[in-house]
Amino acid sequence: MSTTIKHVDAAIPPAESFVPRHVGPDEKDVAEMLKTLGFASLDELIDATIPKKIRWRDHLDLPKGLTELEVLTYFRALAAKNQVFRSFIGMGYSDTVTPPVVQRNILENPGWYTAYTPYQAEIAQGRLEALLNFQTMVSDLTALPIANASLLDEGTAAAEAMTMSYALKGKPGKEVFLVASECHPQTIDVVKTRAGVRGIEVKVTSYADFKIGPEVFGVLVQYPATDGAVIDYTKTVDSAHAADALVTVAADILSLVLLTPPGEWGADIVVGNTQRFGVPLGYGGPHAAYFATRDDFKRHLPGRIIGLSRDADGKPALRMALQTREQHIRREKDEQRLHGAGAAGGGGEHVRRLSRAAGTHAHRASRARVRGSAERRPAPAWLHHRPRRFLRHHPGRCRQAEQPENHRRGAGAEDQPPLHG
Amino acid sequence: MDDRTIVIALDETVTDADIENLLAAFNDGKDPDFGFEDLVTGTDTRYDERFNRTTPFLTHPVFNKHHAETEMLRYMNKLQSRDLSLVHSMIPLGSCTMKLNATAEMMPITWPGFAKIHPFAPLDQTDGYRQLFDELESALAEITGFAAVSLQPNAGSQGEFAGLLVIDAYHASRNESHRNVCLIPQSAHGTNPASAVMAGMRVVVVKTDERGNIDVDDLRAKAEEHALHLAALMVTYPSTHGVFEESITEICSVVHKYGGQVYMDGANMNAMVGLCRPADIGADVCHLNLHKTFCIPHGGGGPGMGPIGVAKHLVPFLPGHPVVRLDGRNEVGAVSAAPWGSASILPISFAYIKLMGGDGLEYATKIAILNANYIAKRLEPHFPVLYKGAHGTVAHECIVDTRVVKQSSGIDVEDIAKRLMDYGFHAPTVSFPVAGTLMIEPTESEPREELDRFCEAMISIRAEIKEVESGEADKQDNVLKNAPHPMNRVVSTTWTHPYTRERAAFPAPWNQDFKFWPSVARVESAYGDRNLICSCPPTDAYAEVEAQTS
Numbered sequence: 001m002s003t004t005i006k007h008v009d010a011a012i013p014p015a016e017s018f019v020p021r022h023v024g025p026d027e028k029d030v031a032e033m034l035k036t037l038g039f040a041s042l043d044e045l046i047d048a049t050i051p052k053k054i055r056w057r058d059h060l061d062l063p064k065g066l067t068e069l070e071v072l073t074y075f076r077a078l079a080a081k082n083q084v085f086r087s088f089i090g091m092g093y094s095d096t097v098t099p100p101v102v103q104r105n106i107l108e109n110p111g112w113y114t115a116y117t118p119y120q121a122e123i124a125q126g127r128l129e130a131l132l133n134f135q136t137m138v139s140d141l142t143a144l145p146i147a148n149a150s151l152l153d154e155g156t157a158a159a160e161a162m163t164m165s166y167a168l169k170g171k172p173g174k175e176v177f178l179v180a181s182e183c184h185p186q187t188i189d190v191v192k193t194r195a196g197v198r199g200i201e202v203k204v205t206s207y208a209d210f211k212i213g214p215e216v217f218g219v220l221v222q223y224p225a226t227d228g229a230v231i232d233y234t235k236t237v238d239s240a241h242a243a244d245a246l247v248t249v250a251a252d253i254l255s256l257v258l259l260t261p262p263g264e265w266g267a268d269i270v271v272g273n274t275q276r277f278g279v280p281l282g283y284g285g286p287h288a289a290y291f292a293t294r295d296d297f298k299r300h301l302p303g304r305i306i307g308l309s310r311d312a313d314g315k316p317a318l319r320m321a322l323q324t325r326e327q328h329i330r331r332e333k334d335e336q337r338l339h340g341a342g343a344a345g346g347g348g349e350h351v352r353r354l355s356r357a358a359g360t361h362a363h364r365a366s367r368a369r370v371r372g373s374a375e376r377r378p379a380p381a382w383l384h385h386r387p388r389r390f391l392r393h394h395p396g397r398c399r400q401a402e403q404p405e406n407h408r409r410g411a412g413a414e415d416q417p418p419l420h421g
Numbered sequence: 422m423d424d425r426t427i428v429i430a431l432d433e434t435v436t437d438a439d440i441e442n443l444l445a446a447f448n449d450g451k452d453p454d455f456g457f458e459d460l461v462t463g464t465d466t467r468y469d470e471r472f473n474r475t476t477p478f479l480t481h482p483v484f485n486k487h488h489a490e491t492e493m494l495r496y497m498n499k500l501q502s503r504d505l506s507l508v509h510s511m512i513p514l515g516s517c518t519m520k521l522n523a524t525a526e527m528m529p530i531t532w533p534g535f536a537k538i539h540p541f542a543p544l545d546q547t548d549g550y551r552q553l554f555d556e557l558e559s560a561l562a563e564i565t566g567f568a569a570v571s572l573q574p575n576a577g578s579q580g581e582f583a584g585l586l587v588i589d590a591y592h593a594s595r596n597e598s599h600r601n602v603c604l605i606p607q608s609a610h611g612t613n614p615a616s617a618v619m620a621g622m623r624v625v626v627v628k629t630d631e632r633g634n635i636d637v638d639d640l641r642a643k644a645e646e647h648a649l650h651l652a653a654l655m656v657t658y659p660s661t662h663g664v665f666e667e668s669i670t671e672i673c674s675v676v677h678k679y680g681g682q683v684y685m686d687g688a689n690m691n692a693m694v695g696l697c698r699p700a701d702i703g704a705d706v707c708h709l710n711l712h713k714t715f716c717i718p719h720g721g722g723g724p725g726m727g728p729i730g731v732a733k734h735l736v737p738f739l740p741g742h743p744v745v746r747l748d749g750r751n752e753v754g755a756v757s758a759a760p761w762g763s764a765s766i767l768p769i770s771f772a773y774i775k776l777m778g779g780d781g782l783e784y785a786t787k788i789a790i791l792n793a794n795y796i797a798k799r800l801e802p803h804f805p806v807l808y809k810g811a812h813g814t815v816a817h818e819c820i821v822d823t824r825v826v827k828q829s830s831g832i833d834v835e836d837i838a839k840r841l842m843d844y845g846f847h848a849p850t851v852s853f854p855v856a857g858t859l860m861i862e863p864t865e866s867e868p869r870e871e872l873d874r875f876c877e878a879m880i881s882i883r884a885e886i887k888e889v890e891s892g893e894a895d896k897q898d899n900v901l902k903n904a905p906h907p908m909n910r911v912v913s914t915t916w917t918h919p920y921t922r923e924r925a926a927f928p929a930p931w932n933q934d935f936k937f938w939p940s941v942a943r944v945e946s947a948y949g950d951r952n953l954i955c956s957c958p959p960t961d962a963y964a965e966v967e968a969q970t971s
Contacts, residue, residue: 017781018523018525018776018777018781019776019777019778019780019781019784019785021521021523022520022521022523022773022776022777022781022785022865022866023784023785023788023865023866024788024792024865024866024867024868024869024871024872025788025791025792025868025869026868029868029869030788030791032869033791033792033795033869034791036795036798036799037791037794037795037798037814042787042788042791043787045787045790045791045794045814046696046787046790048810048812048813048814049665049790049794049810049812049814049815049816050665050696050697051665051666051667051669051810051811053670054665054669054670054697054701054702055696055697056695056696056697056698056701059695059779059780059783060563060564060694060695060779060780060782060783061563061779062560062563062564062774062778062779062782063775063778063779064778064779064780065775065776065777065778065780065781066775066776066778067776068523068525068776071525071772071775071776072525072528072529074775075528075529075532075768075772076532076534077549078529078534078549078550078552078553078768079529079532079533079534079535079549080534080549081534081548081549081552082534082535082538082546082547082548082549082550083546083547084533084534084537084538085542085546086434086435086439086442087539087542088429088430088431088443089430089539089541089542090428090429090430091430091541091744092758093539093540093541094430094432094433095432095433095434095435095537095539096432096433096434097433097434098531099493101490101493101494101497102493102497103531105494105497105498105501106497107531108527108531109501110506110507110508110522110524110718111501111504111506111508112501112504112506112720112721113506113522113527113718113719113720113721114506114507114508114519114522114718114719115504115505115506115507115719115720115721116506116512116514116517116519116719116721116722116847117719117721117722117723118504118721118722119851120505120838120839120842120847120848121941121944122839122842122905122907122939122940122941122942122943122944123503123504123505123842123847123905123937123939123940124503124504124505124721125500125503125504125940125941126499126500126501126502126503126504126940127500127504127721127722129500129503130500132955132956132957133483133484133957135955135956136481136483136484136956136957137479137484139955139956140478140479140480140481140956141478141479143476145956146955147955147956149722150723152575152576152579152724152757153575153757153758153759154758155755155757155758156579156757156758163619184758185743185744186742186743186744186755186758186759187758188743189742189743189754189755190754190755190756190757190758192754193586193740193753193754193755193756194619196621196754197586197589197619197620197621198619198621199621227428228428228430230468230469230472232469232471232472256474256478257474257478258472258473258474259472259473259474260471260472260473260474260475261474261476261478264476273758276432276433280531280536280537280765281536281537281538281539281540281765282530282535282536282538282763282764282765282766283535283538283539283540283542283547283550283759283761283764283765284540284757284758284759284760284761284762284763284764284765285540285575285724285757285758285759285762285763285764285765285766286575286723286724286763286765286766287763288723288724298953298955304722305955306955307949307950307953307954307955308949308954308955308958309944309945309946309948309949309950310944310945310948310949311907311941311942311943311944311945312903312942312943312944312945313907313909313910313941313942315909315941315942316958317941317942317944317945318944319944319946319949321946321949321950321953321955322950322953323946
C-alpha cells in the first residue's frame with residue numbers, strides 16, 4: 001500500500017461504522033480519484049481548496065459515530081420520554097389517522113420523499129398530479145377557484161395573505177390590517193412579526209369590534225373561531241368590501257365539508273392548515289398550509305402553483321405555472337404533497353363522515369361542559385354564533401409604531417428586480 | 422379560556438371512552454352521574470341553517486375511484502413510477518445537496534413518540550423532544566461555531582427572514598433602528614433579496630468580478646456610502662459559484678467596520694462542516710438548510726428546516742412564541758406557527774450527526790469536495806469549468822459552461838438538461854447562478870461509478886452536439902432539440918426523425934440494463950400560462966389540448 005492509501009485508511013472509521021454507507025466512494029476509489037486530480041492525499045486537496053486563514057485546525061467536538069442499531073436504540077429511548085396522551089388542545093392542530101397505505105407507500109417511501117422540486121416537469125408528472133389533486137381539493141372545499149400547492153403553516157399563510165392584500169390594496173394612508181382576536185394566537189403572532197418590519201399596522205380586536213375605515217386594506221378572521229364558535233361574518237365582509245379592503249378567512253378545512261365555505265360568503269382569500277387530513281401532529285410539523293383566492297388575484301398568489309399545459313407532441317402535461325412571477329425568486333417556499341394523494345383516497349363522502357364524527361364529539365363534549373358547570377350559559381361551541389372576545393390577551397409587539405414609517409418601508413418585492421431567475 | 426372555562430377540541434381519533442375519561446377527570450376521577458349515552462340523546466347536534474353547506478365538493482373522478490386499497494395502492498404507485506428520484510440515479514443539483522437520506526435516519530419520524538404529540542403539549546410531557554432539541558442545538562452550535570441556535574424557522578427562506586429580524590432587533594436595541602440597508606452580492610440566491618425586502622430592508626447590490634468573487638472594492642465603496650444605514654450583508658459561503666473566496670474574512674471585517682452585521686446563507690454548508698466554521702470566518706448569523714447538509718429529504722419540494730445560529734450578542738433576539746415560552750428568546754415574535762418549526766423531522770438530522778460522529782462528518786465534507794473536483798476534472802476537456810479557487814480547485818460543486826456550444830450549434834442549456842433525461846439523469850441546476858450554465862453538485866453520497874456514469878452521459882452529449890456543429894445532424898430535428906423522448910413517441914407507428922429510435926431512447930449502454938422513461942415530451946410552459954388551469958380538469962379538457970395542437 002502506498003502512503004496515500006494509508007492516509008485514507010486512517011480517516012475511515014471501522015467497517016461496522018455507518019460512515020462508509022453514507023459516503024459513496026470507497027478507499028480504493030478515493031485513492032484513484034485523488035490520483036486523477038494530481039493530489040497525494042485528501043488533506044492536500046482540502047488545503048488547496050480552503051483558504052489557509054479560515055481553515056479550522058481543530059476537530060468537531062462531537063461524540064464518535066454510532067452504528068445504525070445503536071442510533072435506533074437511542075431514538076427509541078428518546079421517543080419513550082415523550083408521553084403520548086389523548087390531546088384536547090386543538091388550536092389549529094388535530095390528531096388524525098394517517099392511512100396506513102399512505103404512511104408506508106408515500107410518507108415512508110424513498111420513491112416519493114427523495115425526489116426534488118418538480119422543475120424538470122417531464123420526469124415529475126406523478127407528484128405534479130398529486131399536487132394538482134391537492135389544489136383541486138382546496139379549491140373545492142373553500143369554494144374559491146385558485147389554490148396553490150401549499151405553504152409552510154397556517155401562520156405563514158395568513159401572513160402571506162396579508163402581504164398579498166397589501167400588494168393589491170395597500171397604499172399610503174391605507175396600511176392597517178385588522179386581525180380578529182378569535183384567531184389562533186400563533187397565527188396572530190406570526191402575522192404581527194411579518195407586519196412589523198413592513199410598515200403595516202396590525203390591530204387585534206374581536207371581529208365584532210372591527211372598525212373598517214378607508215385606512216384598512218385587509219382583515220383576518222377565523223372560521224370556526226379558535227374557541228370553536230361558528231360565526232356569521234357576512235356583515236364583516238360587506239363592510240370590508242365597502243371600504244375596498246380584502247377579507248382573509250383562516251378556516252379549518254375539515255369543517256368546510258359541513259359549513260358554508262368562505263368562498264360562498266364573500267371571502268377573498270382562505271387559508272389554513274391541512275394537517276388534520278392525515279398528517280401526524282409531529283409536535284408542530286411538518287404540515288402543509290393551504291391558500292386559495294379569487295380568479296382575479298391568481299397572478300398574485302404566493303407559493304408554487306401547478307397547472308396544466310401541453311408537451312411538444314400536444315399531449316396534456318403538468319408543470320409549475322407562472323414561473324415568471326415573484327414566486328420564482330422565492331423558490332425555497334416549501335410544500336407538501338402527501339395530502340393530495342391522501343384526499344384522493346378519501347373522497348368527499350369519507351371526509352364528510354370524518355367531519356361529522358369530529359363535530360358530533362364536539363357537541364357531546366360541549367354539552368358535557370354545560371352540565372359540568374351549571375353557571376355557564378348553555379352555548380355549545382359548534383352550534384351557535386357566539387361573538388365573544390378571545391380572552392387570552394396578546395399585547396402588540398409590532399415595532400413599526402415606534403419608528404417613522406418611511407424608514408421601515410423597503411422596496412416592495414414587486415419593485416425589486418430579481419437578481420437572477 | 423378564562424378561570425371558569427375550558428375549551429376542548431375533538432378529532433376523528435377520539436373515542437366514546439375518551440369522552441367518559443375526560444368527564445371523570447373533571448369529577449375527581451369518578452364517573453359522573455350521567456353517562457355518555459345520556460349526552461348523545463340530550464344534545465342537539467344541528468347547527469344554524471345559515472352555516473349548512475349545500476354545494477358539492479370533491480366530485481372529480483380522481484377523488485372517487487380509489488376507495489379500495491388495491492386501487493389506492495396502484496394509483497400511488499402509478500404516480501411514483503413517473504417520477505425520477507434518488508432511487509434511480511444521482512440528482513446532481515448544484516446548491517441543493519441531494520445526498521443520501523438514510524433509512525435509519527428516516528425511521529423514527531413516524532414513531533408515535535415523535536409523531537403523535539401536539540405542538541402545545543405541556544413541556545413536562547415532552548422530555549424526549551426537549552433532549553433532542555438541546556443536543557441538536559449544541560451539535561449545530563459546535564458545527565457552526567455559534568453561541569446558540571433557534572430551531573423555529575421551518576424553511577431556508579424562513580431562516581433568512583428570522584436572521585434578518587434578529588439583526589434588525591439588535592440594531593434597534595442599540596438605538597440604531599434606522600439601519601435598514603442590506604448589501605447583497607450579484608451572485609446571491611434569489612431568496613436573499615426577497616427575504617431582505619420581507620424584513621423591511623433596502624437592497625443594495627454588490628458587484629462580483631469576472632472570477633465570480635465579490636468585488637471587495639465595490640463592497641467597501643457601498644458599505645462606506647451607506648455607512649449610516651448599513652444593517653447587514655447577506656453572503657453565501659462558499660460562494661454560489663462554488664468557490665471558497667479568499668477575501669471572505671476581509672469582506673466580513675469591512676461590513677463590521679461600518680456597523681453592519683454579516684448574515685451567512687448556509688446553503689453551501691456541506692462544503693464546510695468540520696473544515697471551517699461560519700462564526701470563525703466572521704458571520705454573525707447563519708441559517709442551515711437541514712434538508713440539504715443534514716439529510717432531511719427534499720420530499721419533492723418540501724418540507725425542510727432552516728434553523729439559524731447566532732453569535733453571542735444576538736442570542737437574546739432569537740424568535741419567541743406566544744403559546745410556548747422559549748426562555749430568554751422573546752425579542753422577535755414568532756416566525757413559524759409552531760415553537761420548534763417542523764419538530765418531527767429533526768430526528769433525521771440528529772440521527773445523521775449521531776451516526777457520522779465528528780470524524781465522519783469531517784470526512785463526508787472532504788469527499789463532497791473530492792467528488793465535485795473529480796467531476797470538474799473529467800468534464801473540463803468537454804465543457805469549460807467556469808469558476809475555480811486560487812489553486813485551481815472547486816468547492817463542493819462546479820459550474821460547467823454550455824454557452825460556447827450554443828454559439829457553434831444552436832444547442833442550448835435546456836436541450837442538454839432535457840437530453841440527460843434520455844440517459845436516465847436529472848439535470849443539474851440550470852442557468853443559476855449564471856445563465857447558460859449547469860451547476861453540478863454530486864455530494865459525498867454518490868459512488869465513483871455513478872459519477873463516472875454521469876460524466877460519460879455529459880461527454881456523450883457533447884459528441885452529439887459535435888454532430889450538430891459539423892452538420893452531420895440536423896440543426897432542429899436532432900436528439901437534443903427533441904429531447905426527452907417518451908415511450909409513446911419511440912414506439913409509435915410513425916417515426917420521421919433522421920436518427921434511430923434506439924439512439925433516441927437508449928443512448929448509453931446502461932439504458933439496456935435499466936431505462937427510466939420520461940412520461941411526457943418536452944413541456945411547453947408558455948401555453949399553460951396563457952390558458953391557466955390549476956385544478957384537475959374534466960377529462961374533455963385533456964381532449965381539448967390535443968385538438969388544439971393537432
